[in-house]
Amino acid sequence: MRHLIVLAGLTLGAIGVAEAADDRQLADAVAGRYQACGDRASLILPLARSGLDLVPLYANGYETQTVAGSPFDEQELDVRLREPQDLRAQLDAYLACETPIMRLSQGQALLAAAATEAHAGSAMVAFYQHGWSVGADELRGRDGVDGVADLSGGTLAVGPHAAGLDLLAEATRTGREQAGDAWEAPTIVMTDDASGGAGDTPERRLAADGEVDAALVASDASGDEPALLSTQSASRAVSGIYVVRQDYLEAHRDEIERLVTALFNAEEQVREDVTTQIVDWSTVAAHLLDDPEAGETARTLWRQVETVGVQGNVDWSRQDGGLRSFPRLNEEIAGELQAVGLLSDRPSLALAEMDYGALAEGVFDQRRAELSSFDPEAARALLSEQRQTGDIDGQTLVKFEIHFRPDQDRFPAREYAEDFAEVMDTAQRYGGALLTIEGHADPSLFLQRRSAGIPERLLEQHRENLQALSEARAASVRQSVLAFADDHDVRLDASQLVSEGLGISDPATGLCDGEPCPVSTAEERADNRRVVFRVVEIEAESEAFTPPTTW
Numbered sequence: 001m002r003h004l005i006v007l008a009g010l011t012l013g014a015i016g017v018a019e020a021a022d023d024r025q026l027a028d029a030v031a032g033r034y035q036a037c038g039d040r041a042s043l044i045l046p047l048a049r050s051g052l053d054l055v056p057l058y059a060n061g062y063e064t065q066t067v068a069g070s071p072f073d074e075q076e077l078d079v080r081l082r083e084p085q086d087l088r089a090q091l092d093a094y095l096a097c098e099t100p101i102m103r104l105s106q107g108q109a110l111l112a113a114a115a116t117e118a119h120a121g122s123a124m125v126a127f128y129q130h131g132w133s134v135g136a137d138e139l140r141g142r143d144g145v146d147g148v149a150d151l152s153g154g155t156l157a158v159g160p161h162a163a164g165l166d167l168l169a170e171a172t173r174t175g176r177e178q179a180g181d182a183w184e185a186p187t188i189v190m191t192d193d194a195s196g197g198a199g200d201t202p203e204r205r206l207a208a209d210g211e212v213d214a215a216l217v218a219s220d221a222s223g224d225e226p227a228l229l230s231t232q233s234a235s236r237a238v239s240g241i242y243v244v245r246q247d248y249l250e251a252h253r254d255e256i257e258r259l260v261t262a263l264f265n266a267e268e269q270v271r272e273d274v275t276t277q278i279v280d281w282s283t284v285a286a287h288l289l290d291d292p293e294a295g296e297t298a299r300t301l302w303r304q305v306e307t308v309g310v311q312g313n314v315d316w317s318r319q320d321g322g323l324r325s326f327p328r329l330n331e332e333i334a335g336e337l338q339a340v341g342l343l344s345d346r347p348s349l350a351l352a353e354m355d356y357g358a359l360a361e362g363v364f365d366q367r368r369a370e371l372s373s374f375d376p377e378a379a380r381a382l383l384s385e386q387r388q389t390g391d392i393d394g395q396t397l398v399k400f401e402i403h404f405r406p407d408q409d410r411f412p413a414r415e416y417a418e419d420f421a422e423v424m425d426t427a428q429r430y431g432g433a434l435l436t437i438e439g440h441a442d443p444s445l446f447l448q449r450r451s452a453g454i455p456e457r458l459l460e461q462h463r464e465n466l467q468a469l470s471e472a473r474a475a476s477v478r479q480s481v482l483a484f485a486d487d488h489d490v491r492l493d494a495s496q497l498v499s500e501g502l503g504i505s506d507p508a509t510g511l512c513d514g515e516p517c518p519v520s521t522a523e524e525r526a527d528n529r530r531v532v533f534r535v536v537e538i539e540a541e542s543e544a545f546t547p548p549t550t551w
């Protein structure tokens with residue numbers, strides 16, 4: 001299928017095709033804006049309409065100009081905060097060096113690369129990760145589009161240079177994996193307004209019957225179409241970052257490092273202030289939303305993000321292929337955006353070489369790296385309810401399995417390294433969802449004994465033995481995955497991984513009148529000897545989900 005990029009500014013009834021990918025159009029729009037950076041009295045720092053930007057607001061004393069005694073002032077910084085702007089406006093100011101820093105998602109940074117790399121001085125260098133969107137962005141589908149695999153060959157509405165492009169990339173990656181050889185890259189329809197305006201927005205395009213199959217929107221966008229994928233579950237998809245011009249970093253590295261130190265200290269204090277309920281949300285709303293009466297909306301923005309602090313930046317800056325590291329995110333997002341025609345090529349974005357641990361001056365509280373996000377008992381109760389109601393398949397975002405030998409209940413890493421790596425990767429991507437580990441057993445011997453007419457009590461004992469074996473398998477796999485992650489210096493939230501033994505209650509060969517169907521071949525027996533991994537979506541308000549951002 002040809003990849004269509006619809007020209008910005010068109011109405012619903014008038015569709016045209018752009019001649020270039022979105023990154024090239026953006027570069028052409030700002031051509032000629034480049035200027036070298038000169039001396040400046042203060043550093044202009046842009047904000048975004050995100051709960052993550054509560055941190056720089058606090059760091060500046062909740063004012064546009066740096067307040068005495070604030071974290072920025074303590075680092076001898078003179079900072080001016082700039083109101084949230086779209087990518088095009090940020091890029092204009094960045095290339096002219098009105099502000100040498102941009103506040104972006106990593107997908108937006110990839111779109112901006114064609115413009116910024118035209119001159120060596122304005123090439124972007126990423127130096128700080130604020131954190132992740134956790135519920136602020138979602139991909140909604142029309143009736144009949146039940147999952148991301150259904151996006152194959154479809155049409156997706158996207159706002160101009162949207163921050164949520166990272167989520168779009170995750171959706172198409174997952175859809176392609178699920179659809180396999182049948183996958184066909186979707187067509188992208190670019191609207192003239194991102195969301196909330198009076199123009200042609202993605203949510204309006206989705207509401208127009210038959211116009212598009214899905215739309216990338218903010219979670220507070222109008223409309224009641226179901227979410228195919230949300231950052232509530234895919235909570236490691238949309239990464240909010242700062243980038244700085246190469247020439248400015250070379251001339252002012254000490255200033256940028258002091259900025260990072262101030263942000264680390266502010267991030268720690270902000271979380272404590274939210275917990276003790278002393279944040280002035282009206283002031284936050286005035287800066288981020290241009291509406292001091294929108295304090296509750298500002299509070300909601302905070303609930304929809306996860307700041308990562310010191311340890312998060314250490315993990316993000318890993319150059320050895322860390323699962324959610326800056327290099328790996330760029331590689332994945334760029335590949336998907338190029339496949340749908342939004343990128344003309346894959347830029348290689350630079351990462352500042354900083355010792356984040358050394359820059360974390362005065363930051364002592366790094367416990368979030370070890371905190372649990374899920375209540376195990378509440379999670380098990382939720383899963384049990386979903387199984388009883390038959391809803392667990394509908395709540396499953398991703399599903400895969402591994403197989404084993406008869407009576408096996410140990411799973412050494414040397415045999416299952418590839419499978420364990422997939423589990424680690426999945427758990428990291430879907431930090432807001434449960435990852436269940438279901439142990440299953442082969443019912444063939446049970447069926448043989450039942451056919452032989454052995455007493456019911458012995459059959460029940462055999463069923464219980466198979467149940468216990470499946471539980472042991474699931475628990476063993478869970479421990480092996482956690483040990484494998486630890487050996488590879490990958491942080492997994494152990495509370496996210498819930499092991500369950502299902503015995504012979506759900507064999508791969510199916511049920512016949514509530515009991516396992518007859519098993520006649522070695523292949524069928526092998527199919528039943530399995531451990532199934534599910535990524536199970538849960539509601540943000542569920543008692544099973546208690547993310548560290550709530551403390």
